[in-house]
Amino acid sequence: MTQHGYFHWNELMTRDTEKMKAFYAATVGWTFEGMDMGGGQTYWIARAGGEPVAGLFPMAGPDFEGVEEHWMPYLAVDGVDAVLEKAKGSGAEVLRAPFDVPGIGRIAILREPGGSKIGWMTPANPA
Known part of the structure; x- marks a missing residue:
């Protein structure tokens, strides 16, 4: 399990997953495995040497209008709900309240006081 305060995952938010899969396969040798997100969408797990290293998230629909493609880092924290309260008390803004992704973990999205x-x-415990 990733330790508290360490970066756990990176995700490329993109409108063209096929283009980006081809780019990263050609440049750094990543391979990809698809995961059904429902609604006809596929999340792509990028692998290096067989190990998962990043994800490609398809930005589709009205929630992403006007949003530029970008990398989204995820920091591992012990007990995201409690740590998020500390973050709010220290000037962070919650953009998406904590939610669970089965087998992955409990996630919240925030804007740090500096704007990032x-x-x-909180990563799921390995089965």
Whole structure:
């Protein structure tokens, strides 16, 4: 399990997953495995040497209008709900309240006091 305060995951938010899969396969040798997100969407797990290293998230729909493509980092924290309360008390803004992703963990999205967006997550325990 990733330790509290360490970066746990990175996710490329993109409108063209096929283009970005081709780019990263050609440049750094990543391979990809798809995960059904429902609604006809596929989340892509990027692998290096067989190990998962990042994800490609398809930005589709009205929630992403006007949002530029970007990398989204996720910081591992112990007990995201409690740590998020500390973050709010220290000037962070919650952009998406904590939610659970089965088998992945509990995630919240926030804007730090300086304006940067970041995901904080309590990773799921390995089965």
